Amino acid sequence: MEKNIFQRIIDREIPATIEYEDDEIIAIRDIAPSAPIHVLIIPKRAITSINSTDESDVETIGRVFLVARDLAKSFGISESGYRVVTNINSDGGQTVPHLHFHLLGGQPLGRMNSTHASGHGTGSPYRGTLREAGILILCAIGLAIGFNMMNSKSISWVKKEYDKVTATSNDLNKYLTSPANSPSTTTPSTPTTPNTAVPVESEDSKKTDPATTAAAKPAPVQEKPSFVAEPGVVKEITYDQFSRLMASAPYYLIDARGAEKYAEGHIGNATNFYGAEAQARIPDMLANVPRDRVILIYCDGGECELSHHVADVLKQFGYGPIFIFTGGWAEWKTKH
Ligand code: 5GP
Numbered sequence: 001m002e003k004n005i006f007q008r009i010i011d012r013e014i015p016a017t018i019e020y021e022d023d024e025i026i027a028i029r030d031i032a033p034s035a036p037i038h039v040l041i042i043p044k045r046a047i048t049s050i051n052s053t054d055e056s057d058v059e060t061i062g063r064v065f066l067v068a069r070d071l072a073k074s075f076g077i078s079e080s081g082y083r084v085v086t087n088i089n090s091d092g093g094q095t096v097p098h099l100h101f102h103l104l105g106g107q108p109l110g111r112m113n114s115t116h117a118s119g120h121g122t123g124s125p126y127r128g129t130l131r132e133a134g135i136l137i138l139c140a141i142g143l144a145i146g147f148n149m150m151n152s153k154s155i156s157w158v159k160k161e162y163d164k165v166t167a168t169s170n171d172l173n174k175y176l177t178s179p180a181n182s183p184s185t186t187t188p189s190t191p192t193t194p195n196t197a198v199p200v201e202s203e204d205s206k207k208t209d210p211a212t213t214a215a216a217k218p219a220p221v222q223e224k225p226s227f228v229a230e231p232g233v234v235k236e237i238t239y240d241q242f243s244r245l246m247a248s249a250p251y252y253l254i255d256a257r258g259a260e261k262y263a264e265g266h267i268g269n270a271t272n273f274y275g276a277e278a279q280a281r282i283p284d285m286l287a288n289v290p291r292d293r294v295i296l297i298y299c300d301g302g303e304c305e306l307s308h309h310v311a312d313v314l315k316q317f318g319y320g321p322i323f324i325f326t327g328g329w330a331e332w333k334t335k336h
Helices: 005-010 055-074 127-150 169-173 203-208 210-214 239-248 259-264 275-288 305-316 328-335
Strands: 018-021 025-029 037-043 082-085 101-105 234-237 251-255 294-298 322-325
Touching: 005 025, 005 037, 018 055, 025 055, 037 055, 055 082, 055 101, 169 239, 234 239, 234 305, 239 251, 239 294, 239 322, 239 328, 294 305, 294 328, 305 322, 322 328
Parallel strands: 234 322, 251 294, 294 322
Antiparallel strands: 018 025, 025 037, 037 101, 082 101
């Protein structure tokens, strides 16, 4: 029988951000969080859901709640409050057939209202109108769900705020290598070359960054590789920084725009990886791209929501450093 995704994470076949682990339980960050804190607490034994538990699971399931308690404390949400839930089968909304408990918190989660609707109203004159409004809202939600199910470019339900950090020249220098040493490549299967960092100066960084100005003197070539993968690091870069990375670091380039825009034109050998589809396509990517590869992402430019979405998903799989070229296709086009 094919392993489910959580079994593969437990067996270390697929990466995840692990928050807790012992012999019986693992707790990982949810890949598509529904709240600022969203951790999945998973008993390692292959139990499909609460339906398949028996007396021998009592202790493990009891311990799940102690793990939830301790994680909530470590995330600082014990006092503000949180929720621990498990979904069972289709009406319960279970998508992964391996028993797991969602620990959610970090924002008010609202009440878990009953969906029971009283059909026969008396009294309030507004009840009929409210019911009609409710039906309209349900229709709209139904249409949106339908659209999301039918359409690969699904609408995200909640607009996520991303941390936007700008890369400094120092950040970049760690990944710049001499071109002779390590040719740029976007071929996923190429193993990552150990890099020898040679700080590279550019016109703009000479003006703005004293650290790089210091590097204007002949830089001592380091004998040992200085490349250190930085899982989870996502930083925004300028056109100049993007060009420097492309010229001298092994990288994997992602175009996070839709397929039509990509087909009209894209940068170099970029792989098209539409933002909203990132989660579904991540296993393909993982199969080919070394985890310590520098990832460069761009979209149309500006807010870069699509790029940040892709970066966020890659980050959860342990990729990094990830650089987002904020000028995107719009700026690239004007310069090429
Ligand atoms: P369920 O819907 O079964 O109650 O919850 C399954 C959860 O697993 C969902 O919240 C989903 O986002 C999360 N999930 C699905 N695939 C992965 C994965 O590959 N990694 C991680 N960390 N979470 C996942």
